Amino acid sequence: MRCLPTAYRSLREAMMLAPTLLDAARQEGRPWMAGSLVEGPAILLGAAQRAGRVVKLAACAEAGISVFRRATTGTAVHLGGRGVVWTLALPDVAALAHDATARTVLNRNVRFFLKGFGRAGVQAHYFGREWISIRRRPAAVIAAETTVEGAVVLEVWSGLDASLALPGRCAAPEELVLDRWLGKQPAALAEVLPAGVTPEILVEEVLVGIAAAAQVTREPVELRTGELSGLVDGSSGFGLPSSPPVAVSLERVPIGWIEAETLPAGDSLASESATRETCPRVWLGGDVITGTWVLDALARGATSGDGSSTPRLEPDAVILEGATLEVLGTLAQRARSR
Structure with missing residues (x-):
């Protein structure tokens, strides 16, 4: 090690x-x-x-x-x-x-x-x-x-x-x-x-x-x-803002809250974070412990309708503490339908 x-x-x-x-x-x-x-x-x-x-x-x-x-x-x-x-x-x-x-x-x-x-x-x-x-x-x-x-x-x-x-x-x-x-x-x-x-x-x-x-x-x-991954102050990157100002869907889960928001077409929110390479139409976030790619994948799946753009997500294969894939996916879908 x-x-x-x-x-x-x-x-x-x-x-x-x-x-x-x-x-x-x-x-x-x-x-x-x-x-x-x-x-x-x-x-x-x-x-x-x-x-x-x-x-x-x-x-x-x-x-x-x-x-x-x-x-x-x-x-x-x-x-x-x-x-x-x-x-x-x-x-x-x-x-x-x-x-x-x-x-x-x-x-x-x-x-x-x-x-x-x-x-x-x-x-x-x-x-x-x-x-x-x-x-x-x-x-x-x-x-x-x-x-x-x-x-x-x-x-x-x-x-x-x-x-x-x-x-x-x-x-x-x-x-x-x-x-x-x-x-x-x-x-x-x-x-x-x-x-x-x-x-x-x-x-x-x-x-x-x-x-x-x-x-x-x-x-x-x-x-x-110089070998450290890029990190900047509170104006962009891992700083602020890199989440929507409001969330239309908010739900309590064991670890606290999860929330979702429908983003306007062409929104560059996700690209502000080095961990999010593409911009889903639905933003999905909250207090859960998981990979940011999991939240992005669920958000993209919620917007595509058929899930074709979503990587394979199985409960036994995803690190997730504080909520379930089903609950997160349902919340993203709810935001999309607003």
Whole structure:
């Protein structure tokens, strides 16, 4: 397994690692991982989240909180100060956990992170959904992106000085009605780390623990900044805006919301994101953890009527947490019929 050195990185550099390492894992056929120490304040939206449904951009600006869009899908995280992110890229779902499938890849690989936390003396648990608990409090959030060929990259985000929960003053009404943490109080790592465990020690111990649990050898490598996948600020690319201002179809799912919008002909929305190569007439997004290509494929299938432009999508072959293919496809079809 190739492993980048633990380092302090800018948020942009840390977010760039997901698409960069995903591409490297896909091309080389071997896993990559990295640990980064970062600093906010910032809110990081999931790749498929509509900004206006998650945050109040004006309130964020007034509070001095930058808003960015990750390359990975899933829910938004707030970095109120210092934070950490681990990035693990796999060439296929069974690269480390040999019994893993598309259905179980999150669970199987999150176990390696739990082992890593344990190595640092941190008792962590994962019961599904999008977050990891430490000392029975939500303290880390999982995000992911996948490729059509089956490669996958996982991110695990955690806040050191403040929990990852969005500040109430910055959260949109649709976000405020959700019980993201199932009635539990999210924790900052500073509240739950054992004495003597510094952020640097934690990040490195988790990486060592992942490799040990997966029974692979770490191969230290360097990555030049010029090799990072392109990422720009809040005006385009993985920044904002890259989702429609409103959604005509909105539906609750176990992980939060999914939503769809019919786009006018010739709309260039999808081309603003490096992960979306063509522009579907229907935009489909939300809080789900999946590949952006899956959402785009469902959107294109919803507009074509016969599904001829949609890659083959089977529940057992698609990484998807938080909703089902059927529910997503139905929502896209509903948006098309409006």
